[in-house]
Amino acid sequence: MSMLRRATTWEISASEESGTETEEVGGGENKCNRTERISTSTSSSSSTLLPPPPPPRPGAAADPSPAKKRRSKEEIEADRRGAEERREGRERRRTARAQEKEERREEQLRRREAAEHLKTLRPENCIKTLTVCIDPGTQGTQALLQQHGSDLLLGSLAACHWRFSIESQQLPHSISWTRDLAQEKDGAAFLEEEQVLLVLTMVDFMDLVFAVSKMLHGDRQELEAEAGSVLCPLYECLNRDAMKVVTLLVTDSEYRTNTHGDETLQSNLGMNNLDIEEVLVYLQLYKNVSLVFVADWQDVTDHVRSVTKALSKRPLRLLAEREELPFCVDGSWASGVRVERDGSGLIQVWGKQMEQLNRVSPAVASRVAAAYPSPQLLLQAYASLDSEDERKRLLAGLLVKSEGKERRVGPEISARIYRCFTAQNPELVLD
Known part of the structure; x- marks a missing residue:
């Protein structure tokens, strides 16, 4: 307090010395200004010279915290059941992984034994x-x-x-x-x-x-x-x-x-x-x-x-x-030609039917199917001719393009197709 008093006295005395001249010029207004400067100087000086407040003690709390809530038996039991379920889940996953690993090992063993057995059957x-x-x-x-x-x-x-x-x-x-x-x-x-x-x-x-x-x-x-x-x-x-x-x-x-x-x-x-x-x-x-x-x-x-x-x-x-249908192999032809409800695919079936004849290639069958798109049209063409020889040679002049070359169907294949679709004898040999 002595320091504060001395600082205040010093500032007052200094201001009094300088205020003499001010009083002479300004009068009562300068007196009020001087009082304000004294109070401002006093507060700034005190804030500069006073030490900061000490930090709070570790043991002391500013605001007292509420008491910790105790868990009920139901909550403890639920936590215990949850921990057991998680432990059982881990055990099930571990068992499943071990079983899957054992199944893979057994499958590999079976495959190895089957391969060895197949090798002995050669x-x-x-x-x-x-x-x-x-x-x-x-x-x-x-x-x-x-x-x-x-x-x-x-x-x-x-x-x-x-x-x-x-x-x-x-x-x-x-x-x-x-x-x-x-x-x-x-x-x-x-x-x-x-x-x-x-x-x-x-x-x-x-x-x-x-x-x-x-x-x-x-x-x-x-x-x-x-x-x-x-x-x-x-x-x-x-x-x-x-x-x-x-x-x-x-x-x-x-x-x-x-x-x-x-x-x-x-x-x-x-x-x-x-x-x-x-x-x-x-x-x-x-x-x-x-x-x-x-x-x-x-x-x-x-x-x-x-x-x-x-x-x-x-x-x-x-x-x-012992395999089921061993003569059937996977391929596009295994399921035949699909015929839709609108009739699309019938011309392919017509061509496949002609391919069943001996020495009738897919190119020949496609050419005949293009000229006569259905068996009924071919039979009508046969019926429109007068002689048997003309019916046998009906398809002989059709041009067939195969591998960049052109050739005709020929009288032999034409006669075979004619006999196949017009013969009444089921025991007739086409060739």
């Missing part, structure tokens, strides 16, 4: 699972592998690196096939194929034909029991497995399927041609047994190789046949 791999089973043929007139030229079969199988085994079969003098199922999931170790080759000499074949002929014209049960050593095992094999397909290979060159062979066969059997044909038809239709005459063991070897290659291709073909 002929070059499937033939490695086949085994050619050859009966040594110890029963009968002569052992099978002791016949002249039988070594050609074994040498050919060894040269092709095909598996074969020489062991007694249920049907003597036979050649059969088994397929290894080691890569399959079935309980069986191998599968017997239906194809069976029965190699017979001419003597054995004549005994078979004679026995079947007697059976057809006499007591079947008695003759089956008294039949020779060839017929009885054959019937037992067919009765045991009706799906077997037996082929008789007769190894004698002079009795092949020609006129001389038929006459020789008749003379040896004492039977006419009708009786022999009856026996062969019976064996083929009722017993599923076919007959092939071969010249020597080279033909037998070739036949065995052909059957082995066909059996190696069989699994892949069966897999393709």
